[in-house]
Amino acid sequence: MSPTAPALQEQVRDFLAAHDPTGISTDEQRLEFLRARFDAGLAWVHFPSGLGGLDAARSLQTEVDEAFAAAGAPDNSPRRIGIGLGMAAPTILAFGTDEQRQRFLRPLWTGEEVWCQLFSEPGAGSDLAALGTKAVRDGEEWLINGQKVWTSLAHQARWAILVTRTDPDVPKHRGMTYFVCDMTDPGVDVRPLRQITGEAEFNEVFLSDVRLPDSYRLGEVGDGWRVAQTTLMNERVSIGGGAMPREGGAIGTLAATWREHPELRTPGTHDALLRLWVDAEAVRLTGRWLREQLAAGVPGPEGSAAKLAFAQLNQQISGLEVELAGEDGLRYDDWTMRRPSDVDFFGRTPGYRYLRAKGNSIEGGTSEILRNIISERVLGLPSEPRVDKDVPWKDLPR
Structure with missing residues (x-):
């Protein structure tokens, strides 16, 4: 049964009484507080119980966040982990296995592990379905080779959400598969892209014989576009x-x-x-x-x-x-x-x-x-003509 707003407010008060945020002075204490908040279901209140939530209404999240902020509680540096919070977490929740959810969601929310997004490529930006980063199955592993670009904060990321091409013989929107990528793999090479501001928050990422276990796959093989x-x-x-x-x-x-x-x-x-x-x-x-x-x-x-x-x-x-x-x-x-x-x-x-x-x-x-x-x-307007819709990816001009 989903908690009501008054019940949730009481739970927040009880949590703050048991975990006084005013005495937090070290990074380890801050991390312990955030872990405890996640375990209490007060991270994403609309997520399932055991995964940082309480199966509550999503609209109650703002009240919970405001109550923690008013108490002077530390936050999880949301700007720093925005890709994980806004993109990786809902995708893992929707398509991940129970093991994947248990492994990734808690350190993602606490900020222990930063995430990035390996989607765009030099020849597949606006037309993401044209991507060519190759994933070839090798037993219970996948061998990944390709290049990604415009990857925000890849230089700090521990994990990435990655879309690859696993079947070049079908049209481009099919034959794609979605993975979680280990950014510490020796085959991952992150290079800065200097922007008009002078800094390099973006990167290009080269993937050379990166090996990912099949347990890092999100969704079915070939269903990467939907994910x-x-x-x-x-x-x-x-x-x-x-x-x-x-x-x-x-x-x-x-x-x-x-x-x-x-x-x-x-x-x-x-x-x-x-x-x-x-x-x-x-x-x-x-x-x-x-x-x-x-x-x-x-x-x-x-x-x-x-x-x-x-x-x-x-x-x-x-x-x-x-x-x-x-x-x-x-x-x-x-x-x-x-x-x-x-x-x-x-x-x-x-x-x-x-x-x-x-x-x-x-x-x-x-x-x-x-x-x-x-x-x-x-608006329901007619679609633009797409002459490549039914053409196998391998036959598309590049």
Whole structure:
């Protein structure tokens, strides 16, 4: 039986009484607290019992998180482990075996093990189904060879979610298989990709004779596209539909600049700010609705609209912020080559936000592909002609 909101609140109070967060001063104490919270079912309350949850309504998660934050409890550094939380965990829950769920979910949530996503390739970005990274079965193991690109935080990841080609003789959306990849395998080579901001949060990853046991496979052989769709839909909701207070995120930074610097105000920028504020509020409320829809099961194509709107809005807000800064907005001198552990939009300059926001329309699905998804799966418009739909992958031009 699912716990009610009052019962869950009481459980949180009892947990905090037994695990006082105010005395935590070391990393080990922090980790012990997070492990205990997971084991009590207060990590993902909507997950099954024994897997960090209590089979509760997903809508109650916000109340639980707020209660822990109000008590000064340590969090699990969600920005650092966002790929694991938003993409790997729901996929493992949906397609993983009991053994896989028990092995991976707890250290994922506590942040002990960072995850990355090995999906895009040099010849398969927007058209992910064209990927060619090969997985060949060898007894109870798979031999993986290929190259992935635009892999966020691969330089820190212990595990990766990986999509491969296991059957080149069938059309591209079939013959794909999904794995958990051990990033410590000697055949995994991670190389930095320096971005327009000067840092390298992205990477290219070369896989050379990487051996994965069949127990690291998620879903059936050849069913990788269906498994990957679960990951991608969750990714788009996690990017575009995240929980946010009113005037949270980039619009809050812009509004604060407007209030603190009246000398920057002009009639034109005033109107632009109001339009963006209204758009940000619409995106925020849509994100809340999307999170409620998640309680009913796997997210649908509406998450693509949220992610598309988020990308456009972030770029417009950062553009206006640079405009308000005048000459100073054109200055950017933070070119130091860094390998960040997370993406921090708000501890940086307007110039950084302007440059980094350009990636929002690429990561998690390009805006062009998302428009296709919205037109076909939300609006019901005719699909674009796809001449390669029934052609075996091996016969496609590359």
